[in-house]
Amino acid sequence: MCELLGMSANTPTDLCFSFTGLTRRGGETGPHKDGWGVAFYEGKGVRCFHDPEPSASSRIAELIQQHPIKSKTAICHIRQANVGDINLANTHPFVRELWGRYWVFAHNGQLKSFTRRVGMYEPVGDTDSEELFCDVMNQVRQSLPRDAMPKQLTDILVELADSYRQQGVFNCLLSNGDWLFSYCSTKMAYITRRAPFGPAHLSDAEVSIDFAAETTPNDVVSIIATEPLTDDESWTLYQPGDWKLWQLGEVVAEGNSR
Amino acid sequence: MCELLGMSANTPTDLCFSFTGLTRRGGETGPHKDGWGVAFYEGKGVRCFHDPEPSASSRIAELIQQHPIKSKTAICHIRQANVGDINLANTHPFVRELWGRYWVFAHNGQLKSFTRRVGMYEPVGDTDSEELFCDVMNQVRQSLPRDAMPKQLTDILVELADSYRQQGVFNCLLSNGDWLFSYCSTKMAYITRRAPFGPAHLSDAEVSIDFAAETTPNDVVSIIATEPLTDDESWTLYQPGDWKLWQLGEVVAEGNSR
Numbered sequence: 001m002c003e004l005l006g007m008s009a010n011t012p013t014d015l016c017f018s019f020t021g022l023t024r025r026g027g028e029t030g031p032h033k034d035g036w037g038v039a040f041y042e043g044k045g046v047r048c049f050h051d052p053e054p055s056a057s058s059r060i061a062e063l064i065q066q067h068p069i070k071s072k073t074a075i076c077h078i079r080q081a082n083v084g085d086i087n088l089a090n091t092h093p094f095v096r097e098l099w100g101r102y103w104v105f106a107h108n109g110q111l112k113s114f115t116r117r118v119g120m121y122e123p124v125g126d127t128d129s130e131e132l133f134c135d136v137m138n139q140v141r142q143s144l145p146r147d148a149m150p151k152q153l154t155d156i157l158v159e160l161a162d163s164y165r166q167q168g169v170f171n172c173l174l175s176n177g178d179w180l181f182s183y184c185s186t187k188m189a190y191i192t193r194r195a196p197f198g199p200a201h202l203s204d205a206e207v208s209i210d211f212a213a214e215t216t217p218n219d220v221v222s223i224i225a226t227e228p229l230t231d232d233e234s235w236t237l238y239q240p241g242d243w244k245l246w247q248l249g250e251v252v253a254e255g256n257s258r
Numbered sequence: 259m260c261e262l263l264g265m266s267a268n269t270p271t272d273l274c275f276s277f278t279g280l281t282r283r284g285g286e287t288g289p290h291k292d293g294w295g296v297a298f299y300e301g302k303g304v305r306c307f308h309d310p311e312p313s314a315s316s317r318i319a320e321l322i323q324q325h326p327i328k329s330k331t332a333i334c335h336i337r338q339a340n341v342g343d344i345n346l347a348n349t350h351p352f353v354r355e356l357w358g359r360y361w362v363f364a365h366n367g368q369l370k371s372f373t374r375r376v377g378m379y380e381p382v383g384d385t386d387s388e389e390l391f392c393d394v395m396n397q398v399r400q401s402l403p404r405d406a407m408p409k410q411l412t413d414i415l416v417e418l419a420d421s422y423r424q425q426g427v428f429n430c431l432l433s434n435g436d437w438l439f440s441y442c443s444t445k446m447a448y449i450t451r452r453a454p455f456g457p458a459h460l461s462d463a464e465v466s467i468d469f470a471a472e473t474t475p476n477d478v479v480s481i482i483a484t485e486p487l488t489d490d491e492s493w494t495l496y497q498p499g500d501w502k503l504w505q506l507g508e509v510v511a512e513g514n515s516r
Contacts, residue, residue, distance in 0.1 A: 042310075042345070042346040042347075043345050043346060043347055044347040044382050044383065045308070045310075045345060045346025045347030045348070045349065045382065045383065046346070047308055047309075047346060048306060049307075050303070050305055051305075052300075052303075059321070059325050060321065060325070063317070063318065063321050067317050067318070087300070087301050087303060088300040088301060088303025088304070088305060089300075089301055089302040089303030090303070091303065095353075096355060097354060097379065097380065097382060099380065100380040100381060100382055101382060102382055120378055121355065122355065122357065122358040123358060124302050124303065124355060124358055124359060124360055125302065125303065
């Protein structure tokens, strides 16, 4: 399996603290050593880093831990390969352009026998995850108008996610830079940090932070992850079938398809 | 304007030496300080780095100079903005997926009033370069079968490049990872390094290298750039209208449309 990390914030925020915790699980405190990737939106642009090396020992991951890249929406993934070899093409998150925006997707789970329906988006690698992403992109492009509202979009995303969940495990994060869609098939948790900000300590490394010193009173920053990343904060668990649409650090739409 | 750098090699080769020279021109020995980007193919995957910061002082560029990323095909660009603001979305090279491969494009020149024809690929930023790339991708997708041969493909690419060249300056590098297409509208040069390998010295930095110590006798590595990068090797200049298709360090097809 793999692990997912997403961030939604109302002000450009770096991911160094959470990224440091997650990447330890890529070969050090966890078995997810088969590559990692992260995408940071910056305006309509997206800055991606992918590496098939274990994140715990990756030189590029080290740079990202130390070099703050500020973003309002970010998606990160560390991989434990099941379907598909360990190589760059199979490293999440995956990116495609739709309607003049970059869409970014990362998946935790497994749908061994999944095959996408016909459409213009095709996988480059051979993971079930990229196959699923291309199916999502094809269905969205074929069934929605270019100016579709978030409501129409989430209806389709949830319908698709529900159908995938019937066929296997499908925890996912998807974004176009304006919003961050999260769907829980088996496990996902989130925490929203806002004033008054306190300290936090990573579960996977002897690293603490005092958010009060890093933020302004108006900041709202939510972190979504397959497993909580800190051991001294109270994370809220998603239930199987829960989905949430995040924007600027807040949930703007949510539901459950138990 | 901007500067382009491409590499085609028959064995995975790092770009550290050439990249170190080119990036000096991004705010130090040259005015191309409005961002930079590089794409390294690794199998069917592609590793991209984009930064709107000047390449001469970019922390990420520094990592790439020091951390050898080996690839058979790479495309690099440093930007001096003309059309489009300085931001991440406007930073080359641009990437789109077509027929299950990532296509990467970088452009030097200007076609101020260019507008792409209708098609599924749309620009995310607002540069003439990305508009051109989307037009190329739309035309290729619409006019060729999925299994088109390089000959059919280059016929279309050259036809498109010729038409763009009539409307402005269009030096470009384009690749899908299997081949590297280069087109010269005003300026481009290349050098092919093969045994016996000698030393080389960068024009833009007090940096020398002895390729004999870095290579094996069978290596063939070609570097294509808008301006030569070394001052002690003899680069071959493209003439306006020259195009070359590179594969594994060798020219496999070429022509001229004077």
